[in-house]
Amino acid sequence: MTIPPMPPGLPAGEETRLFAAVDLVNRAGAKSFEFGYLHEDAPIAEAGWWAQAQYKGAKLMAEHHVSPGHAAEALALRLLAGATCKCGEQVALTDAQPGCRWKLTGEGQQARWVSGCDAPSIPIEAGELGDAEALRRKVEPRMNREQRRAFERDRRRGKV
Numbered sequence: 001m002t003i004p005p006m007p008p009g010l011p012a013g014e015e016t017r018l019f020a021a022v023d024l025v026n027r028a029g030a031k032s033f034e035f036g037y038l039h040e041d042a043p044i045a046e047a048g049w050w051a052q053a054q055y056k057g058a059k060l061m062a063e064h065h066v067s068p069g070h071a072a073e074a075l076a077l078r079l080l081a082g083a084t085c086k087c088g089e090q091v092a093l094t095d096a097q098p099g100c101r102w103k104l105t106g107e108g109q110q111a112r113w114v115s116g117c118d119a120p121s122i123p124i125e126a127g128e129l130g131d132a133e134a135l136r137r138k139v140e141p142r143m144n145r146e147q148r149r150a151f152e153r154d155r156r157r158g159k160v
């Protein structure tokens with residue numbers, strides 16, 4: 001997917017917003033992406049920006065936005081409506097939405113939305129690998145009651 005060159009005179013941070021949104025549109029599986037504006041002689045914010053993507057055989061569009069980045073972001077939100085994060089919650093790009101709140105990282109062409117649920121991994125030392133007690137001490141605080149019960153069950157059966 002190629003991105004047209006940025007029009008001159010756009011507000012700061014606009015490139016970040018646009019590239020991050022286009023990355024989302026791309027990851028959502030859209031086949032094409034384009035944006036433009038309706039009013040040639042209007043100020044940037046009143047030009048009527050739109051963004052459009054080919055998605056699952058249909059054309060989806062976001063119209064009447066103050067900048068290409070805002071239009072692209074609105075389009076990405078439409079594509080992601082109801083999309084599920086790897087944590088099982090709905091993807092949320094704003095605090096107003098319920099679900100897993102994704103965060104914008106990086107700047108300009110490196111800007112990306114990343115999931116908000118990347119829990120740190122639990123490092124296990126080589127000496128602890130065969131040591132069920134040591135494992136339990138590390139893993140248990142991260143488990144919910146259901147997982148703890150299953151773990152206890154497995155432990156009694158000698159699986160852990």
Ligand SMILES: [Zn+2]
Nearest residue numbers: 085087100117
């Ligand atoms: Zn998540």
